[in-house]
Amino acid sequence: MGVEKIAFYILSALTLGGGVAILFSVRLMRSVVYLLVSLFGVAGLFILMGADFLAALQVLIYVGGITVLLVFGLMLTGPSQFQNQEENRLKAITSGVCSVAIAIVLLLIVRKTQWPTGGVAASETAGGIGRLLLTQNVFAFEIASVLLLVVLVGVALFMRLARSNRS
Amino acid sequence: MITLQEYLTxxxxxxxLGLLIVLFRNNAISILMGIELMLNAANINFVAxxxxxxxxxxxxxxxxxxxxAxxxxxxxxxxxxxxxxxxGTTDVEKAKNLNG
Incomplete structure (x- = not known):
């Protein structure tokens, strides 16, 4: 078993273990930390797949941005929401059955399909992604920038309207 | 060498797991975390x-x-x-003002 395989198993265990810990943790602050572990595991998987630029973006945006945003949201919603309430038994059973069924179907699809292989992975990712963004995908790139601008302005306006409504 | 199938698994x-969190938890922030996990799974597929x-x-x-995301x-x-x-709560079960 090579080093790559061992790294793959460790990173997959981090990713999936973080997800399981989110599922079972009662305190929300801890589950944010488990989400951090899971996202770091995904970033490691990206590095293993040769997508180093995407791994750096994952750490910057997810770990540095979204997790901090979640902590902010948690802090703004008050101490009564810091713990998950007891779930009822019926809901637990139904959601468990649903997601296990989805997992079985997905795993069967992964197992049974003949996946195409034989491509050559690109060696230089950052430059290639930049070139693709500004040539082939330039329209999507502009749409994404407009989306971010709209979200920024929209969230600010949203909170301001809410505050003026309350007072 | 790690095959494509292992990444897809x-x-x-x-x-x-993300779907289970979304369905199981009542707290809106927990549901958001589940959605992030599902988006990350899609990203792993894309990169693989x-x-x-x-x-x-x-x-x-x-x-x-x-x-x-x-x-x-x-x-x-x-x-x-x-x-x-x-x-006064982030419990999604309590947000039923439009319930009629």
């Missing part, structure tokens, strides 16, 4: 296919997914904070 498990088929199109797509998280946190201010 991890992504499938991560996706169903991009690696095994060659080319960078999958990685560019994953980049757009990350951008959309960041925007979605910002809007979702704003909605959750407003919901807390109006209802």
């Amino acid at each position: 991890v992504a499938a498990l991560l996706f169903s 296919f991009s690696q095994s088929l060659g080319g960078l199109a999958g990685q560019v797509f994953a980049l757009f997914v990350i951008v959309a 960041a925007a979605e998280a910002a809007v979702a946190i704003a909605i959750i904070v407003l919901m807390y201010q109006n209802l």
Whole structure:
């Protein structure tokens, strides 16, 4: 078993273990930390797949941005929401059955399909992604920038309207 | 050498874990975390296919997914904070003003 395989198993265990810990943790602050572990595991998987630029973006945006945003949201919603309430038994059973069924179907699809292989992975990712963004995908790139601008302005306006409504 | 199928297996498990969190938890912030896990599973799939088929199109797509996830998280946190201010809870079961 090579080093790559061992790294793959460790990173997959981090990713999936973080997800399981989110599922079972009662305190929300801890589950944010488990989400951090899971996202770091995904970033490691990206590095293993040769997508180093995407791994750096994952750490910057997810770990540095979204997790901090979640902590902010948690802090703004008050101490009564810091713990998950007891779930009822019926809901637990139904959601468990649903997601296990989805997992079985997905795993069967992964197992049974003949996946195409034989491509050559690109060696230089950052430059290639930049070139693709500004040539082939330039329209999507502009749409994404407009989306971010709209979200920024929209969230600010949203909170301001809410505050003026309350007072 | 790690095959494509192993990456896809991890992504499938991560996706169903995220789905389980979304269905199981009542707290809106927990649900948001489940959604982030599902988006990450999709990203793993994109990058794995991009690696095994060659080319960078999958990685560019994953980049757009990350951008959309960041925007979605910002809007979702704003909605959750407003919901807390109006209802005093972030429990999604209690948000049934439109229930009729």
